[in-house]
Amino acid sequence: MNPFAYFEWIVAFRFMREGLTQSLLIIFGVALGAGVIIFMSALLAGMQANIVRRTLNYQAPISILPPDQVARPLRAGEAAEIAAQIQPRSQQLRSVDQWQKIRGQVVQLPDVIGVTPIAAGPGFAARGEATKSVTITGIDTESYFDVIALPEKMVAGRLDLGPLDIVIGTELAKDLGVNVGDKLRLATARKSASTFNVIGIFDFGNKGINARSVYIAFRSAQSLLDLAGGASSLEIKVRDPFAAETVAQAIRTGTDLKVDSWIRTNAQFFTAMAAQILANTLIRIFVGLTVALGIASVLVVSVVQKSKEIGILRAMGTARARVLRVFLIQGGVMGLTGALAGSLLAWGFLLLWRGVATNPDGTPLFVVVIEPSLFAIACVGATLVGILAAVVPARRAARLDPAVAIRG
């Protein structure tokens, strides 16, 4: 079908060509608006994905922990309490009760793609006179890598942990002056030190994690942390990280287990992200409104300028609906053309950004994925905004009284 065989398309394009300067100016305006929206959205999505990826590098989306220990007040019958003040109880390292059974149940959940037990607790890493406090994490290498992509983070050595092997972060290796093949001692408050062989060094890209995390075999950690046969937590990976809280809620229901999702533990980050999304949405709305008002004002002026011609068209038997469509088409075409130009503009800026926003070592600050769907959405959105913006001027044109319009 050739649209240019139809009255509405022919007249709409001729009208736009007649007011070429006006049309080009507004298309340029739409292009800027659409370009800003696409560029900002791509940047924001890239930034969010980057932060999410970095957080989930070293943190499982969901952790099942033993319930908090609470102090039970003494009661003297009829619910009257003897103690006036109840101090909260200190939390000691404990195992998740019946963790194997829970693991078996959780792994059945549809959204869960990995469950692994860990035995984690505080300790000290020492070499010679240097001592550093660390979090000892005992991992079951078979299942742990389904949840945390530790193998991808290795910068030296290997990961097949034997009973006396340890994998440490780059910062700790630097602080203690150890390398792959060296030995270091691990101690906890309860147990005397054991000596471990450093078999690998990892880098999570986070200084704190690299300085404080050490990985040893699950059984070694159970023994070191006095958790015989136990697991201090179950770490769970879910298909959609943003659905973690929903899955956590499902696990929480009907048990007294403490289930933390990364959404809860990183509440501040999520608040910041929500604020960012809100700000981006507001900017989109206002840019969209500005574009709409620009298109509407150009078309209102066009209707006034062409009122005689519209009157003549009406006098020669053009139906109101046809006149209406002539202006709706103009609005839609201006929106679409502007969005196409804006897409090119945004694409150029994103490529430029990739080249400019880099770390000192030349790697990108964060990866901005240029999603084709973003451009498609922007084009469809701008076309709709253009058509909606044209409604008022188009109705005005369609309602023009031909006798009055011709008389001017």
Next chain:
Amino acid sequence: MCPHAHVARCPPRGSKASLGTARREAAPAATLRLEGVRKAYGVGTPVETEVLHGIDLDLQRGEFAALIGPSGSGKTTLLNVIGLLDKPSAGRLFITGQEASALPEMEATRLRGRAIGFIFQHHYLLPAFTALENVMMPMLATRGRVDAAMHETAAALLDKVGLTPWRNHKASDISGGQQQRVAIARALAMNPALVLADEPSGNLDTANADAVFDLMRAVNEAGGTTFLIVTHDPRLARRCDRIIELVDGRIVADAPNLRVVRRG
């Protein structure tokens, strides 16, 4: 060649549309009939003004009539009412036998496109379009889609008004006389039964005014199209078959132009 050769209503070239009583009796339905048409503005307000006070008028097929009268006599209002651009406040209006005074807007637009052609003092061509496209426009506006027949009809009409060499020129790039001839071709595009011309030569010099008038006359004589021409120019009015005089919204004189009749 008659551009509407396929339309039965179009008589053979050279046949003369005769005027007068004999034709009126034979015609099954008048091209135009007005019965007690009134038009008032500001109805129901303190400034209600009646512009047309009960107009009765018949125009038979093939008539070539002049509507004269002083400024403010209601000529343009009457033309707008007849052209279905305005609704009468009272009375009845028939176009080719169809009652048009109470038609809904969409129906009125359809009838206007099909049965009435307009020629204005200012040509009001669409400047972004060529002469040929301007003539095609009423057909395009009514049918919605370009077709080959439309192209041929428009080209034949432009040929008839002697503008074939200018058919692809933009309307804004041709002279005033040529523009008005394009406007005449455009008014004839839908092969209307009635052409309403509001001071068609008012903006032209004498030579061009005569040429435009002759052209309308030729169309009238060749195709039997009824013309109602508003004019201030007594010289041109005298060349019409019938002169209708409107004063203060009333027809004060309506008579065949004997000079023309005698000549015809």
